[in-house]
Amino acid sequence: MIEILLPYLLLVLFLILPILFIFTRPKKKQTPLSSSTNKNNITIPKSYPIIGSYLSIRKNMRTRRIQWLSDVTQIAPAATFRLNRPLGSRQIITGNPSTVQHILKTHFTNYQKGTTFTKTLSDFLGNGIFNTDGATWKFQRQVASHEFNTKSLRNFVEHVVDTELTNRLIPILTSSSQNKTTLDFQDILQRFTFDNICKIAFGFDPEYLTPSTNRTQFAQAFEDATEISSKRFRAPLPIIWKLKKHFNIGSEKRLKEAVKEIRDFAKKIIQEKKRELNKKSLETEDMLSRFLSSGHAEEDFVTDIIISFILAGKDTTSAALTWLFWLLWKNPRVEEEILKEIKLKSESLVYDEVKEMVYTHAALSESMRLYPPVPMDSKEAVNDDVLPDGTVVKKGTMVTFHVYAMGRMESLWGDDWAEFRPERWLEKDVNGKWVFVGRDSFSYPVFQAGPRICLGKEMAFMQMKRMVAGIVGKFKVVPEPHLDEHPNFISFLSSQMEGGFPVTIQKRIP
Ligand code: HEM
Numbered sequence: 001m002i003e004i005l006l007p008y009l010l011l012v013l014f015l016i017l018p019i020l021f022i023f024t025r026p027k028k029k030q031t032p033l034s035s036s037t038n039k040n041n042i043t044i045p046k047s048y049p050i051i052g053s054y055l056s057i058r059k060n061m062r063t064r065r066i067q068w069l070s071d072v073t074q075i076a077p078a079a080t081f082r083l084n085r086p087l088g089s090r091q092i093i094t095g096n097p098s099t100v101q102h103i104l105k106t107h108f109t110n111y112q113k114g115t116t117f118t119k120t121l122s123d124f125l126g127n128g129i130f131n132t133d134g135a136t137w138k139f140q141r142q143v144a145s146h147e148f149n150t151k152s153l154r155n156f157v158e159h160v161v162d163t164e165l166t167n168r169l170i171p172i173l174t175s176s177s178q179n180k181t182t183l184d185f186q187d188i189l190q191r192f193t194f195d196n197i198c199k200i201a202f203g204f205d206p207e208y209l210t211p212s213t214n215r216t217q218f219a220q221a222f223e224d225a226t227e228i229s230s231k232r233f234r235a236p237l238p239i240i241w242k243l244k245k246h247f248n249i250g251s252e253k254r255l256k257e258a259v260k261e262i263r264d265f266a267k268k269i270i271q272e273k274k275r276e277l278n279k280k281s282l283e284t285e286d287m288l289s290r291f292l293s294s295g296h297a298e299e300d301f302v303t304d305i306i307i308s309f310i311l312a313g314k315d316t317t318s319a320a321l322t323w324l325f326w327l328l329w330k331n332p333r334v335e336e337e338i339l340k341e342i343k344l345k346s347e348s349l350v351y352d353e354v355k356e357m358v359y360t361h362a363a364l365s366e367s368m369r370l371y372p373p374v375p376m377d378s379k380e381a382v383n384d385d386v387l388p389d390g391t392v393v394k395k396g397t398m399v400t401f402h403v404y405a406m407g408r409m410e411s412l413w414g415d416d417w418a419e420f421r422p423e424r425w426l427e428k429d430v431n432g433k434w435v436f437v438g439r440d441s442f443s444y445p446v447f448q449a450g451p452r453i454c455l456g457k458e459m460a461f462m463q464m465k466r467m468v469a470g471i472v473g474k475f476k477v478v479p480e481p482h483l484d485e486h487p488n489f490i491s492f493l494s495s496q497m498e499g500g501f502p503v504t505i506q507k508r509i510p
Contacts, residue, residue: 114380
């Protein structure tokens with residue numbers, strides 16, 4: 001197919017794009033996000049024949065994509081607008097809870113990952129849970145859901161997370177506080193969660209969190225594949241990455257190499273596990289063992305599943321924690337409340353104690369409201385449809401819900417939406433104890449909602465709460481002075497603090 005279309009598409013590219021590049025080059029390199037944008041200057045992007053809203057997209061998408069689309073969503077009627085991309089490709093962007101409920105639950109079968117999404121990510125994710133619909137998705141979800149029972153969660157918190165904290169993170173933070181070194185805390189948290197998720201998915205410890213900043217080949221390959229795959233979505237025209245792939249050049253060449261490294265490595269582990277399985281029944285409780293024991297031993301299929309899980313758990317919890325620690329520095333009152341909660345628990349917390357950390361749970365929910373680890377998410381319409389606000393959706397249209405915008409809507413959170421206030425998630429019971437009060441998942445789709453809601457939600461909260469207790473109880477994390485300004489919120493499938501999160505560590509006096 002691509003061979004037939006290639007000459008025509010190249011013609012369009014060579015005629016139109018040079019003109020657009022000359023006239024629409026962005027002037028500023030990076031515009032910091034601010035929590036309050038002047039809404040009077042925001043308009044729905046103008047659309048023209050053939051190029052659609054390319055001019056606005058080019059001006060805003062590279063440097064301030066999330067904030068720009070959030071601003072437009074907020075001023076759009078019913079918080080929903082149509083973004084016309086070049087050559088007739090359309091996307092609907094919404095921040096409306098009724099629409100989110102419509103696409104994620106009530107009309108679930110009409111809104112799938114779809115071919116645009118799955119083709120863009122298939123080189124990296126294959127047919128893994130993140131990248132499939134229908135029966136393949138259902139089967140993976142069903143087998144994987146066993147990994148999230150109470151017994152597995154308890155083992156995860158009390159052994160996997162605890163060991164990484166005690167043997168790796170705390171020694172690194174102690175040494176940093178003694179030597180007064182600067183650490184990139186985002187990188188440290190990413191390494192921690194990468195080790196954790198590999199243990200859960202594979203039963204394998206990549207030992208990524210080490211005092212040196214070396215990146216193991218597997219971890220580096222995983223990071224490169226995530227970044228390059230996510231950048232495919234940003235290309236003004238998909239043909240650009242398809243051509244690079246076709247000629248095996250630039251980032252697409254690296255993607256091919258990285259994916260090969262990841263798959264070769266995963267297959268080596270799968271083969272080892274299979275050999276063990278032939279000798280005796282597996283006692284480990286990792287996901288790989290579970291899939292192999294359920295009779296699905298086909299290597300490519302199991303590799304796809306493992307890659308999706310590592311992606312799911314790798315950068316989401318670290319992103320949430322990065323922004324939480326930045327917010328705690330800006331809001332010492334909240335840090336004090338968390339410290340009070342930690343002091344009521346034992347030194348090496350057991351599962352039930354972690355579960356009971358309601359104030360910390362609220363602080364994390366609040367931090368993810370303002371800085372969601374997955375700031376935007378999309379579904380593709382299988383058939384024509386009409387959204388609850390009357391917006392017409394043509395078959396094949398992408399409908400994107402803007403999670404970041406929804407966390408900042410006055411209509412959903414009140415006029416103090418810009419405040420980091422965990423108490424908005426809490427109530428006092430008759431004994432004066434805090435009780436967590438959740439929000440419906442359509443107004444707060446941070447973990448998505450409906451049948452495909454995040455499988456790892458509870459595991460993620462347990463991991464993050466245990467980590468917060470282990471870190472905040474012993475250390476104060478102090479961002480470098482330039483982070484007093486608002487750091488940039490960017491996203492490659494999941495969000496990040498642009499340029500890292502440089503901090504110094506102060507040991508708390510007991
Ligand atoms: C703060 C942490 C996390 C957040 C905010 C988060 C958020 C999300 C979101 C938004 C999705 C939907 C993605 C999509 O289909 O487009 C998702 C799906 C998923 N998440 Fe998470 N996640 C987190 C942590 C985790 C962890 C730690 C795991 C695993 C250990 C995990 C496992 C999954 C899986 C398997 C799915 C796919 C579910 C399906 O398609 O049926 N997540 N998550």
